[in-house]
Amino acid sequence: MQNPICLPTAIFLMGPTASGKSQIALDIAKELPIEIISVDSAQVYRYMNIGTAKPEQEILTHTPHHLINLIDPDQTYSAAQFRKDALNIMQDISSRNKIPLLVGGTMLYFRVLQDGLSVLPAADQDMRLQLEHLAKKLGWPAMHQKLSELDPTIAARIKPTDSQRIQRALEVCYLTQQPMSEILKTSQPADFPYRKVSIALIPSERSQLHSRITERFGNMLNAGLIDEVQSIRQRFSSLNMESPSMRCVGYRQVCLYLDNKISRDEMHDMGIAATRQLAKRQLTWLRGIRVSNEIYELDCLSSDSSTRVHNLIRAVTETCAD
Template identity: 75%
Template structure:
């Protein structure tokens, strides 16, 4: 495909969990010369298959997918790494005269890709271990109070129980000797050399999305989520604070395997956590410029036809 515009196309397919992004992406791949790039902070982990709704092996063979199965569950992957990896792969895809189709619900990754990242220090393993040990002794609410003393603005945006974000904010404060909120105000240098077509799948009825979420989590349990987590924990040294085990569904399953909750609580907590994730994703989507994002009702029966009609028109308009 030849482009008259100086910039190649890139398609963003966004939406909350259970909105049907994966199937729509495959439908798009049947009609457009695309390769799929996963924008999912959980699918980067090897062995986390059922709980992340990772595509089946046959699907990965039929349609090229990228940024899936990158690291082991005991490793870390950052938004900065995603931006670098995604830009490299997007360049390779365009050299093959195809269109990068970015699909997923990790909205921070989309923002990092488009807008760049503030200059924050890399993770410090020793400092993180120190903070984790402090938290074991004092509790995360107390660590949140320490953050409030150092960076009141950031602390106001973080819940006292959000261990991951508290730890990162404290880490930045200690490493840079300044509040993370001040660093984030520094203008970012960005370069996103693509003509973006953004699609958002938004439910017209939130309760219907909640039903989908419940059905999806129940299917994960029936397909062996508990056995999957048990197997992963046998192979790798992990805790509830490991990034991979913080993923929705995995954290709750760990609690079940540690006999801290029963099977009913596992179900209810897993569904509730997934609903909270969807709520956060929708909040991100609402904050984006509406004139740059084409919204579709993910619950409509002719969603595939609507999306494909829009893409044909958008690409034709920009090409000729």
């Protein structure tokens, strides 16, 4: 086994939404030999700019970000594809004597990148068509009940209206003849040929993060989020509420508003609430990995958070060079 100290370095910059990860990464890119890789399951979509807090084009021109604007909103992008793409890009960055800085809040992507994927069967188009046909007859809540009978553990984690995840779980059950929850207990050996340095941006005051989230969502609406969603739905007519892109936080609430299912005020409040829930899940995940991983924690509310991250990365990389 290769000595971890001899491996090239990769920086993980993680944190909840509105913790300032993107700006810190931009600040660091001006000073250190790094290249930014986005770890964001929403920023992979083209045209979804405002609601994903994607850097403006001028910034992307001067400081390129990898794994942004990969697919159209009516397409899908898996965690497995992310791992493959990210590892290829990281290898290229390291070969040019630079350091990959992976920045984002999609915690599943970070986990899959480092630990690999569970051994699940590939998508089967015939099986999916059969499940979709059955769902049209019975409805997805009834399909969820079927899943509860086959795999109660997985069913308990999925909402009865979450058609995409219900379909995938049933597909796995039928293809493998065993519960998906049992398969997930066995993971592929992960090949992660990097010396990972994990940095977590954790707010010292949750209420201040909530204030940031409220301001952030308001700014998105003022910047034209509603028009953006309307334009995307007109451009890609096959999109619906269950499309992965339109289930992203903010986009789902605007879709409900555009479909006249909620008022503008309700959309505003629901968007903020959904973003807070997302931040809570992200922080829960970060607390969980502290137990088994070495991780540097910094207060994202600190006025000198960029400087602290910069100094930490410089110290770590200089140690690696020695």
